[in-house]
Amino acid sequence: MSARSHPSAPAVLGGAPAFPNGLALVQPTIEDVPALARRLESVLASGTLTNGRTVRALEETVADRLGVAHVVAVSSCTSGLMLTLQALDARGRVVMPSFTFSASAHAVTWAGGTPVWAEVDARRLTLDPADAAAAADGAVAMTATHVYGAPCQVEALQQVADNRGIPVVYDAAHALGSSRRGRPVGSFGTAEVFSLSPTKVTVAGEGGLVTTADAALAEAVRIGRDYGNPGDYDCLFPGLNARMSELHAAVAVHSLAVLDARIARRNALVAKFKAGTEGLPGLTFQDIEPGDLSTCKDLTLVIEPQFGLTADELAVALRAEGVDTRRYYHPPVHRQKAYAHLAGRRALPVTERVADQVLTLPLWSHMTAATVTTLAGTVARLHEHAATVRTRLRL
Ligand SMILES: *Cc1c(COP(=O)(O)O)cnc(C)c1O
Numbered sequence: 001m002s003a004r005s006h007p008s009a010p011a012v013l014g015g016a017p018a019f020p021n022g023l024a025l026v027q028p029t030i031e032d033v034p035a036l037a038r039r040l041e042s043v044l045a046s047g048t049l050t051n052g053r054t055v056r057a058l059e060e061t062v063a064d065r066l067g068v069a070h071v072v073a074v075s076s077c078t079s080g081l082m083l084t085l086q087a088l089d090a091r092g093r094v095v096m097p098s099f100t101f102s103a104s105a106h107a108v109t110w111a112g113g114t115p116v117w118a119e120v121d122a123r124r125l126t127l128d129p130a131d132a133a134a135a136a137d138g139a140v141a142m143t144a145t146h147v148y149g150a151p152c153q154v155e156a157l158q159q160v161a162d163n164r165g166i167p168v169v170y171d172a173a174h175a176l177g178s179s180r181r182g183r184p185v186g187s188f189g190t191a192e193v194f195s196l197s198p199t200k201v202t203v204a205g206e207g208g209l210v211t212t213a214d215a216a217l218a219e220a221v222r223i224g225r226d227y228g229n230p231g232d233y234d235c236l237f238p239g240l241n242a243r244m245s246e247l248h249a250a251v252a253v254h255s256l257a258v259l260d261a262r263i264a265r266r267n268a269l270v271a272k273f274k275a276g277t278e279g280l281p282g283l284t285f286q287d288i289e290p291g292d293l294s295t296c297k298d299l300t301l302v303i304e305p306q307f308g309l310t311a312d313e314l315a316v317a318l319r320a321e322g323v324d325t326r327r328y329y330h331p332p333v334h335r336q337k338a339y340a341h342l343a344g345r346r347a348l349p350v351t352e353r354v355a356d357q358v359l360t361l362p363l364w365s366h367m368t369a370a371t372v373t374t375l376a377g378t379v380a381r382l383h384e385h386a387a388t389v390r391t392r393l394r395l
Contacts, residue, residue, distance in 0.1 A: 008381060010317060010378075010389055011321045012320040012389055012393065013385060013388060018375075019321055019323055019374070019378075022323075023324060023375070024324050025324040025326055026198070026362070027366070029262065030254075031254075031258055032254075036251065039254055040247060042250075043247055048246060050245050050246060053246075054249040054250050055073050055243075055249040057253060058253050058256075059209075061256060062256070063211075065256075066184040066186035066187055069218075070210075070212050070215060070217075072218055072221045072222050072225065073252075074207070074210060074225050074242045074244060075206065075241070075244055076195065076206055076207065076242070077103065077173045077193050077196075078103040079225070079240055080194075080221070081104070081111075082107045082110045083220075083225060084191045084193060085108060085112075085113060085169060086220075086237070087220035087221055087224060088141060088167050088190065090108070090113045090141035091113055092139070092140035093116045093137075093138050093140060094108045094114065094116065094140065094142065094143060095141075096115050096117065096127070096143040097118060098117040098335075098348055099120040099125065099351045100145040100171065100329060104333070105338075106338075113140070115333070115334075115339065116135050116345070116346070117333070117334045117345070118135040119131035119349075120147070120350060120351055120354065121153070122354060124289075125147045125148070125300075126150060126151075127153075128350070129153055129160055135346060136160060136164050141166050141169065142161050142167070142169075143171055144170055146170060146171070146175035148286060148297050148298040148328075149175045149178045149294035149295030149296055149298075150175075150288050151179065151180035151185055151289075151292050151294070152170065154180055154188040157189075161189075169190055169193065170191070170193070172185050172186065172192040172193055173193070174201075174297035174298070175194070175294075175297070176209070177260065177293075177295045178263075178292075179292065180292055181292065182291065187213075191210055192211045193211075194211070196208060196255075201295045201365065202255045202256055202262075203251065203252070204248040204249065204251045204252035206248060207244045207248045223237075224237070224240060225240065225241075227239045227240065263293070266295065266296035266297075266363065266365060267293075267296050268369075269296075269369065270299055272369055272372045273299060276373055276377060277376045280379070280380060281307060281308075282305060282306030282308070283301060283302075283303060284302045284303075285301065300358050300360045301359045301361065302354065302357045304357060308390065309383070310357075311357055311358060311359040312327075313390060314359055314382060315359055317389050317393070318361075318378070318379075318382070321378050323361065323362060323378065324362060325359055325360060325361055325362070327359060328358060328360040330355040330358060334351070361379075362375070
């Protein structure tokens, strides 16, 4: 019997695709659109489209939820990181992971800093405190990313920062709703910066939130988001227009109300996927420490050689099944053209290996359990047929 006529053959071998209508990587979840439309109508009717009460309500809601003194809403996580690092005067060496989204490094660079790459922990995929310490000579700041929503080892990283007397800023783009040993992400380090862009779990359309216990830092970011203008048009420093509009804030407030349910659901879907692929050789996942909570912003596989297909090969085979994937984070930032001039200063073998092995699969908050079961079955079937699939892909 040829592969083509086999009913369960992978699509790359001529079988029927598992998702004939396609399976998108992300779909923002917007519950109760009519209620959101009423919120937006009331913003429009108020006549205030920026610097208004909806942004303030969002900031207060988040401050209460996370137990932090100050929350400043901004136009994006990237602009929030830029303004925070500018306010901390992080011009100089900034220790940070290369295994993160490019924007983490761009913000450091725009604020006048130079990334000094450090490794991630091979199992957790977050900044490795020991390697961060080894890279910290002469550093003026450190940044770390709560990758896919998994909290960093914040205690050890704080120790590294304290030993050097430098601030630590978390790129918490993925982690609104995550917690570390019971304490909410948003309350660690000198500041943390969340993203509310459409691929995240809580969305505003576009937006970001800076959280900090430091009143002066919060004030500098508040002024910075408004061009550096403290209110009298006598600008204190060259800021940005990084304000969040009232309309975006209304979407964020609406989205926040259901955050816990979303996180619970995403964790349940990831658990279902893990159960459906249990025992497949070479298929591993990021470690989440017991007692920590991840938003599960992404469902990322770490594919070791025993799986029989590389992450790239699996991506091509899944594309034939209709499944959209990404390589979060490949290439790692230090391998990207924008940072080629910094290459070769520190060897990053763990980062390079992990980046070669990651593949992010579709996951969204309203995905059905049946979809996850089919997705897990599809990955399992590709493993079963790995040798033939690999031969076909290499033809
Ligand atoms: C999405 C993302 C950002 C950028 O967030 P924006 O709100 O789009 O600026 C930064 N860092 C990480 C890790 C991200 O995933």
